[in-house]
Amino acid sequence: MVDQEFPDEAIGDMENVETGAAVGPFPGFPLFPAASGLYMRSISIWPQPLPIIPQPIPRPIPIGGAQQKEEQTAAEVNETGLFPWFESEELRVDVDGRYPQMTVSGTIRHGIAVRIDWIASVARVGTNVYSGDIWYKDGSTAFLPQTNVAINVVRSWFSNQRQVTATFTGGGATKRVRVYRWRSWYFHPVELEFDCVENATATTVINTCEHPNRPAGLTCENLSAQTVYRRAGFDVRTSPGGNVVPITGAGPNATWSDAEMHDAMQTFWSNWADSAQWSLWTFFARQHDMGPGLGGIMFDDIGPNHRQGTAIFNDSFISNAPTGDQNPNAWIRRMRFWTAIHEMGHAFNLAHSWQKALGTPWIPLMNDPEARSFMNYPFRVSGGQSQFFSDFEYSFTDQELLFMRHAPARFVQMGNADWFDHHGFEQARRSPESPFVLEARVHRDVTDYHQFLEPVSVELKLKNISGEPQIIARNILAETDQMVVILKKQGKPARRWAPYANRCYEQAKLALQPGEAVYGSVLVSSGLNGWDLAEPGIYSVQVSLQMGDEDIVSNPLRVQIAPPEDRQEELLAQDYFSDEVGRILAFDGSQYFERANDVLREVAAKLPDRNVALSARLAVAIPRAHAYKTLNLDKDSMKRRAEDKAIGAFKVVKADAKMAREEMTAVLQTDAAKAADTLGHIDYKVRVDMLSHFLAEGGDVTAAADCQENMHELLEKRGVLKSVLNQIDKAKAQYARAKPSAA
Numbered sequence: 253m254v255d256q257e258f259p260d261e262a263i264g265d266m267e268n269v270e271t272g273a274a275v276g277p278f279p280g281f282p283l284f285p286a287a288s289g290l291y292m293r294s295i296s297i298w299p300q301p302l303p304i305i306p307q308p309i310p311r312p313i314p315i316g317g318a319q320q321k322e323e324q325t326a327a328e329v330n331e332t333g334l335f336p337w338f339e340s341e342e343l344r345v346d347v348d349g350r351y352p353q354m355t356v357s358g359t360i361r362h363g364i365a366v367r368i369d370w371i372a373s374v375a376r377v378g379t380n381v382y383s384g385d386i387w388y389k390d391g392s393t394a395f396l397p398q399t400n401v402a403i404n405v406v407r408s409w410f411s412n413q414r415q416v417t418a419t420f421t422g423g424g425a426t427k428r429v430r431v432y433r434w435r436s437w438y439f440h441p442v443e444l445e446f447d448c449v450e451n452a453t454a455t456t457v458i459n460t461c462e463h464p465n466r467p468a469g470l471t472c473e474n475l476s477a478q479t480v481y482r483r484a485g486f487d488v489r490t491s492p493g494g495n496v497v498p499i500t501g502a503g504p505n506a507t508w509s510d511a512e513m514h515d516a517m518q519t520f521w522s523n524w525a526d527s528a529q530w531s532l533w534t535f536f537a538r539q540h541d542m543g544p545g546l547g548g549i550m551f552d553d554i555g556p557n558h559r560q561g562t563a564i565f566n567d568s569f570i571s572n573a574p575t576g577d578q579n580p581n582a583w584i585r586r587m588r589f590w591t592a593i594h595e596m597g598h599a600f601n602l603a604h605s606w607q608k609a610l611g612t613p614w615i616p617l618m619n620d621p622e623a624r625s626f627m628n629y630p631f632r633v634s635g636g637q638s639q640f641f642s643d644f645e646y647s648f649t650d651q652e653l654l655f656m657r658h659a660p661a662r663f664v665q666m667g668n669a670d671w672f673d674h675h676g677f678e679q680a681r682r683s684p685e686s687p688f689v690l691e692a693r694v695h696r697d698v699t700d701y702h703q704f705l706e707p708v709s710v711e712l713k714l715k716n717i718s719g720e721p722q723i724i725a726r727n728i729l730a731e732t733d734q735m736v737v738i739l740k741k742q743g744k745p746a747r748r749w750a751p752y753a754n755r756c757y758e759q760a761k762l763a764l765q766p767g768e769a770v771y772g773s774v775l776v777s778s779g780l781n782g783w784d785l786a787e788p789g790i791y792s793v794q795v796s797l798q799m800g801d802e803d804i805v806s807n808p809l810r811v812q813i814a815p816p817e818d819r820q821e822e823l824l825a826q827d828y829f830s831d832e833v834g835r836i837l838a839f840d841g842s843q844y845f846e847r848a849n850d851v852l853r854e855v856a857a858k859l860p861d862r863n864v865a866l867s868a869r870l871a872v873a874i875p876r877a878h879a880y881k882t883l884n885l886d887k888d889s890m891k892r893r894a895e896d897k898a899i900g901a902f903k904v905v906k907a908d909a910k911m912a913r914e915e916m917t918a919v920l921q922t923d924a925a926k927a928a929d930t931l932g933h934i935d936y937k938v939r940v941d942m943l944s945h946f947l948a949e950g951g952d953v954t955a956a957a958d959c960q961e962n963m964h965e966l967l968e969k970r971g972v973l974k975s976v977l978n979q980i981d982k983a984k985a986q987y988a989r990a991k992p993s994a995a
Contacts, residue, residue: 285407285409286349287345287380287407287416288346288349289344289436289438289439290342290345290439291343291344291345291414291432292340292433292435293341293343293432293433339360339362341360343357343416343432344356345382346439351483351484353650353653355374355657356374356401357369357658366395367391367392368391368396369659369660369661370388370396371388372400373385380404380406383400383401383403384400385399385422386399397425398420398421398423400420402421403417403418404416411434412433415433415434416431416434417429418431418432437487439658440661440665441486441489442486442487442489442530442531443489443490443530443531443532444478444489444531444534445491445532445533446535446536447534447535447536448536449536449537449538451538452566455536455585455588455589456478457475457477458474458585459472460472460473460474463582463583465641466644467642467643470645477589477596484652491531530665531560531666532560533560533562535564536563536566537563537566539565539566540568544569547564547565547569547570548594548755549562559666562592562595564588564595568758569758571587574638597626597627597652599666600664602627602652602656604627604733621633624643624645625647625648625649625652627649629759631759686717687720688714688716688799689714690715690795690805690806690807691713691714692710692711692795692807692809693809694710694809695929695970700810700811701812702813702814703863703864704813704815704821705859705862705864706864707775707837708793708811708813709773709774709931709932709935710773711772711773711933712729712772712773712806713770714764714770714772715767715768715769716766723761723763723764724764724799726761726762728772728799729770729797732774735795735796736748736795736798739784739792741789741790742792748781749776749779749781749784751838772934773932774795777837778829778831778833779834782829782831783834786813787813790812790813791811791812793808793811794806794807794809821859824851827851827854830851832845833851833852837871840875841870841872841874841875843905849872852871853872856868866931867931870915870920870939876909877912877916877942877946878907879906909946909950913946916946920936920940920943927939928966933972940963943959944956944959948990951992953988953991954992960981960984961984964977
């Protein structure tokens, strides 16, 4: 092991172990080494000699044995006689240095089946001695019945002399003593990789004092993303694979759709191990197809794993400094940096500051909407972003640091536990006099009935039922990170729907007048948990929407999934209910998942009269309407990657406009009533608008106007709001006035 005597983040951040004051005759040179850090202990024992070994392998002598002999109980002896017994332990001491949490935590692995994580809050009770109660245990808790831990720290300038003796007592159990050797200043390793498109800039470093709006006592420094996470307790390494990715052949559309972004990231990460690992990819691009309102996105699942990649869009609202700002360029750099750290924080499984109490997290937490944390939105606090940055010290809250440093590693590690794991409505904060009501519904002849294989979209209606205008976020029903959807099948435990991606929108506001409502749609059939609405049966779907200090909880919506009609549907279901098909349906198509596209074609061909055929045909056709970007990582590209050169280029898959037009027209016009029934009114209108725009781009503005007219007639019969019909009339008039093209 390379000795890490005094890494940058351990020097200067240390404090006097007795007084807590920064000391040292020279700036950044500590009087005493910090006690905080990672300590390890590992033991292996052969319970009896094997014939090929002439004599038993001795048990290693514990470090510090002259001072304290470890106790061994009969329970520690392996009686099987065939395989070695292993025990390894980690001890994380967090009592000094930067942002000390006065916490000691540990992980014990006993053999191949036993693991326990524990956490204790401690106080200093003597020179280099800390003690406190163990308040959290997870795993094989019977293996650690003790309820108190006391640690005695041996500090030294040299790593091989640093150690901690921990004594576990209480709980009516025998005293347990263990000695740990120092391993690192940090609690977990993590590798960060920063890639960007060649026409974008990766903002990973910021001058904290460049902008005048800052705390008066803020330390002026060039702060990097790596340093932010080192200070949070991680041994950060920067991957040498970080590259500027060329966008050669990307075509005139330099913006990213969900499907294109997903495909590019999925292709890139297919070169990594298909398992949880302490590794995170942050990708900088210019703009999303949705425009400047989307500043960043975290992909919850790359392949089968969660929280491994984030994307930052530079040419979005995060690059629009407020009017009259004293230093707009510095504001932009700071906002891009904040967005990157914020999205990366989600990859460490950190929730937003105002969402801590949603459901049942790893420990009970309190919402902190005024937190000056990377995980809060600057524009959400009282006084807005100006007030936020005047108090912001480029850090996380104590709750967040406690989680990153001491929660069981699987909760934090990328690719391991699900994003925002184990949340529900147990702690929803409902107001008896809420100005809003949230309705979950579907629009179809038999409202609670869905055919087997048919995707389920839930429409949401948020209505102002007060007598006064209410200010809300314009995209409130599209921000799934502020929404909790619970799906429960009769007789089964409830599950939380986990979307494939969360988006960070510009917080544009909307004044919702008394009696007015806004609408949205959520495809809840599948997500990171798999296909939650697949098996035949009766389900309850309920949605909670966070608005300020209140949770608006919808009505429970009854959804019935019918059984398959025949053996053919059962056979198709084996391939259809896959992660890849779910992603294609969620992202309106993909040209990366070729096998899944073949499955959708087969479903449409063999079940032409079933509702699922309409969704399958649209998902295959929509990506063919325009040229499509994919990231090409061929053998030559991989060779260049190994040589630390560019890792490939984007290639364009040509559009098949004829096929796209025929399929989309057949589904949305010929089978219009059926499409509106299975897609729902909101998603049906979105796709007809998409078809009209596609037709107009191709020069057929007459057909584009006809699509709008046909949609008006259908939705009017189905009782859609007059305001929606007026939007359709306006679009039809615009197409009718447009000049036809020869294209």
